Amino acid sequence: MTKVTVAKEDVATSDELVVLKSVNKHFGALHVLQDIDLTIARGEVVVVIGPSGSGKSTLCRTINRLETIDSGTITIDGKPLPHEGRELARLRADVGMVFQSFNLFAHKTVLENVMLGQVKVRKADKTKAEEKARSLLDRVGVGTQADKYPAQLSGGQQQRVAIARALAMDPKVMLFDEPTSALDPEMINEVLEVMQQLAREGMTMIVVTHEMGFARSAANRVVFMADGRIVEQAEPNQFFNNPRSDRAREFLSKILHH
Amino acid sequence: MNVLLDHLADFREGFIGTVLLTLASGLLAMILGVVIAGFRVSPVPPLRMFGTAWVTLFRNTPLTLLFLIAWFVVPVIFVPGLSPWTKALLALGFYTSAFVCEAVRSGINTVPMGQAEAARSLGMSFSQTLRLIILPQATRSVIAPLSSIFIALTKNSAIAGAFSVTELFGVQKLLSDKGFPIAWIFLWVALGYLVVTFSISGLFRLLERRLGVAR
Numbered sequence A: 001m002t003k004v005t006v007a008k009e010d011v012a013t014s015d016e017l018v019v020l021k022s023v024n025k026h027f028g029a030l031h032v033l034q035d036i037d038l039t040i041a042r043g044e045v046v047v048v049i050g051p052s053g054s055g056k057s058t059l060c061r062t063i064n065r066l067e068t069i070d071s072g073t074i075t076i077d078g079k080p081l082p083h084e085g086r087e088l089a090r091l092r093a094d095v096g097m098v099f100q101s102f103n104l105f106a107h108k109t110v111l112e113n114v115m116l117g118q119v120k121v122r123k124a125d126k127t128k129a130e131e132k133a134r135s136l137l138d139r140v141g142v143g144t145q146a147d148k149y150p151a152q153l154s155g156g157q158q159q160r161v162a163i164a165r166a167l168a169m170d171p172k173v174m175l176f177d178e179p180t181s182a183l184d185p186e187m188i189n190e191v192l193e194v195m196q197q198l199a200r201e202g203m204t205m206i207v208v209t210h211e212m213g214f215a216r217s218a219a220n221r222v223v224f225m226a227d228g229r230i231v232e233q234a235e236p237n238q239f240f241n242n243p244r245s246d247r248a249r250e251f252l253s254k255i256l257h258h
Numbered sequence B: 001m002n003v004l005l006d007h008l009a010d011f012r013e014g015f016i017g018t019v020l021l022t023l024a025s026g027l028l029a030m031i032l033g034v035v036i037a038g039f040r041v042s043p044v045p046p047l048r049m050f051g052t053a054w055v056t057l058f059r060n061t062p063l064t065l066l067f068l069i070a071w072f073v074v075p076v077i078f079v080p081g082l083s084p085w086t087k088a089l090l091a092l093g094f095y096t097s098a099f100v101c102e103a104v105r106s107g108i109n110t111v112p113m114g115q116a117e118a119a120r121s122l123g124m125s126f127s128q129t130l131r132l133i134i135l136p137q138a139t140r141s142v143i144a145p146l147s148s149i150f151i152a153l154t155k156n157s158a159i160a161g162a163f164s165v166t167e168l169f170g171v172q173k174l175l176s177d178k179g180f181p182i183a184w185i186f187l188w189v190a191l192g193y194l195v196v197t198f199s200i201s202g203l204f205r206l207l208e209r210r211l212g213v214a215r
Helices: A002-013 A056-062 A086-093 A110-120 A126-139 A155-167 A185-200 A212-218 A236-241 A246-256 B002-006 B008-040 B045-060 B063-072 B084-110 B113-121 B126-156 B158-162 B168-177 B182-210
Strands: A016-027 A030-041 A045-049 A071-076 A095-098 A173-177 A204-208 A221-226 A229-234
Touching: A016 A056, A016 A204, A030 A056, A030 A204, A030 A229, A045 A056, A045 A212, A056 A173, A056 A204, A086 A095, A086 B113, A095 A155, A095 B113, A110 A126, A110 A155, A110 B126, A126 A155, A155 A173, A155 A185, A155 B113, A185 A204, A185 A212, A204 A212, A212 A236, A221 A236, A221 A246, A229 A236, A229 A246, B002 B008, B002 B182, B008 B045, B008 B084, B008 B126, B008 B158, B008 B168, B008 B182, B045 B084, B063 B084, B063 B158, B084 B126, B084 B158, B113 B126, B126 B158, B126 B182, B158 B168, B168 B182
Parallel strands: A045 A204, A045 A221, A095 A173, A173 A204
Antiparallel strands: A016 A030, A016 A071, A221 A229
16 A cells, blocks of 8 residues: 555646546437546546546547547647647647457567557657567566567557557657456456556556556555546545445446446 | 461560560559559549549440540640550550449458558558558459459450550461361460469469458
8 A cells, every 4th residue: 555655646746637527428319428627647547437428448549549529628738639740749749549359460470569659650760669579578576578479479468569569659648548347357457566666666547447456555646437427536535435426326336336 | 376376476575465465464454553542542533523423434434445445545645655565554544443442342341440540540641551450451352453454454454455556366366367277276375374363363362361460
């Protein structure tokens, strides 16, 4: 538990990194995001939870504009999200994204996966990029797998490579879209440990997850979403022990007691 | 039998003509087809429209009509003084590029959406995503249809013979006009085409085996 307090103290010296203001989005008739206001401070770890279909993945994907929004504004480090094009690409390079289905490049080795963004987007020198890639792979514990292809790795290993790939860009903020939902139970922990470590090191993180344990131990703030709205935001202990809204209470009662 | 031996030089010249025309127009069709496929999946609407127009135009026009246009319209309106061989190359290449484009586009659609999303999340541009991530993975599923397209191209190149380009099928006309037995001529011409088409399917089978992407 000591790890957690470190992460929480970091927030004291923070400013606003990601700001969503009255964001709305529809999928056809479905109003999937309804007037979302959310501010994430530098160094903050925000965990988004909620029942499936509540819009939490969509929310995560709007932040690097993998999903467009119908109205409202999203700013990252003071800059509003630009339209599709060069400028958006530059901004995306500063926002790390980790997907539920890993999405490692299937035709590239693990090492190449982690080098590609550095070389092609950051225009880094190849030797330097390889050095950095190898040290990141070591850091997430898959250094020995560098020359294998993604399909030869377990799900947990693939997801850790995906985290290394995102980190290689030196992102300002990391988005995690249900990073452990496609993993076998025994592999969930190895991924969560890497994420815990990142949180301790002060990375700004937005994590959509069903892992309540992670939310409790690593989050500075829990955002609870239901039916396209943010129903409740609170510090994790407060949220899990004493939720204010009925909807959150109902949700927690369903998942915490079997 | 004698027809072949007596006119080996003619047959050889025709065979080489067919091979060269097929190779050159195949190359042109490949380059154009991949570029136009890129246009068709591009986020830029004018490029998408251009791609769609290109495919609609060249896929739906009879090849003979394209040859006629290359012979009688292109020299008047666009560039005069093209050799018959170049005109045949353009007609065949443009026509086939429409089919290559659609095969490549279907290959692009087989690559999971997440691959492009991951590439874009890293900050790659559209063309980087297409070149570095999508096309290399699309290649394998495009091989089989491409093989058929190039075999069709080989046989389509026979139309050039009717427009006085030296190629295999034209040899048939030349010799049958001289009164040689037509059945034998056709047999040798057909065998010549078989050599080319079998080589193409063999080559593509080899490629298919080489290019497996494990998922």
